[in-house]
Amino acid sequence: MSTTVEVSRADAEAYVGELAAAAGLPAVAVTWVDGDDGAAYTRDGRHEIVLGRGTLRHPGRLRFTVAHEIGHLALGHTATALARRGAVAYAAEALALTAGLLLVAVALPVLALAVPLALLGHLHAMLRTRLWPRELAADRYAADAGAPITLAGQPYDGSRFVHALFPSHPGWDARRRATAHA
Ligand SMILES: [Zn+2]
Numbered sequence: 001m002s003t004t005v006e007v008s009r010a011d012a013e014a015y016v017g018e019l020a021a022a023a024g025l026p027a028v029a030v031t032w033v034d035g036d037d038g039a040a041y042t043r044d045g046r047h048e049i050v051l052g053r054g055t056l057r058h059p060g061r062l063r064f065t066v067a068h069e070i071g072h073l074a075l076g077h078t079a080t081a082l083a084r085r086g087a088v089a090y091a092a093e094a095l096a097l098t099a100g101l102l103l104v105a106v107a108l109p110v111l112a113l114a115v116p117l118a119l120l121g122h123l124h125a126m127l128r129t130r131l132w133p134r135e136l137a138a139d140r141y142a143a144d145a146g147a148p149i150t151l152a153g154q155p156y157d158g159s160r161f162v163h164a165l166f167p168s169h170p171g172w173d174a175r176r177r178a179t180a181h182a
Contacts, residue, residue: 071141
């Protein structure tokens, strides 16, 4: 019979502190939630990492998740930085696209069907060009910190439907390949 040794929250938070110090970041707060995933935020200059309690049962996944999220903080991947890099431009483009297609659809109503598809395609292009490079950079940061994505084992559980609709990260295989070639 095998038993899974669960990492304690104190040890996990000590690891967060260790990587934060190595990155030269001031204190990083840790918030625990359900799930097996992680997220990182910088709000008003304060850094926070959100960690799924499920990672405590998988030391490798915990290490990779923490290192990836510290990578986002160390590399300055804040919502503000993303907005500066084009979220407003993205919204303007989406609006122009919708208006343009609706104008055409007045003449040819069947084209109204193209509006949601065009918006979805535009959203995916935005995620690929603006979010995915950040995710791969955070993966590379984790690998350099000694916690490559290969430690994480299985892909994260998010629903395939949600990922198909809103692919916030590159696919798992693509991430593993990118880390292996880095
Ligand atoms: Zn990420």
